Amino acid sequence: EFCKARGFSYKEMEERDGVLxxxxxxxxxxxxxxxxxEEVIIKTWIAEVxxxxxxxxxxxxxxxxxxxxxxxxTRHVFCGRDLKPCRMPAKYRAMFGIS
Numbered sequence: 833e834f835c836k837a838r839g840f841s842y843k844e845m846e847e848r849d850g851v852l853x854x855x856x857x858x859x860x861x862x863x864x865x866x867x868x869x870e871e872v873i874i875k876t877w878i879a880e881v882x883x884x885x886x887x888x889x890x891x892x893x894x895x896x897x898x899x900x901x902x903x904x905x906t907r908h909v910f911c912g913r914d915l916k917p918c919r920m921p922a923k924y925r926a927m928f929g930i931s
Contacts, residue, residue, distance in 0.1 A: 860904035
């Protein structure tokens with residue numbers, strides 16, 4: 833959904849351009865519990881970006897009262913179909929916030 837909001841499809845980036853975002857690290861810090869079937873709002877943003885890596889930040893809040901449930905981040909490496917690191921294609925630079 834994040835990629836769609838930026839104007840492109842992640843699936844197309846994989847299929848057409850042969851570029852994947854492999855997860856290199858993930859972290860999560862829980863602040864309060866969420867219950868089964870509780871609606872959660874997830875805010876996602878780019879915390880850090882370079883031509884080879886991308887870090888997403890996350891914040892999860894309860895829809896009912898805005899209570900913070902968790903924060904976290906995932907770090908991704910741009911890879912080719914062979915899963916070897918590569919540079920982000922130029923056509924995606926602006927979409928990921930690199931000018």
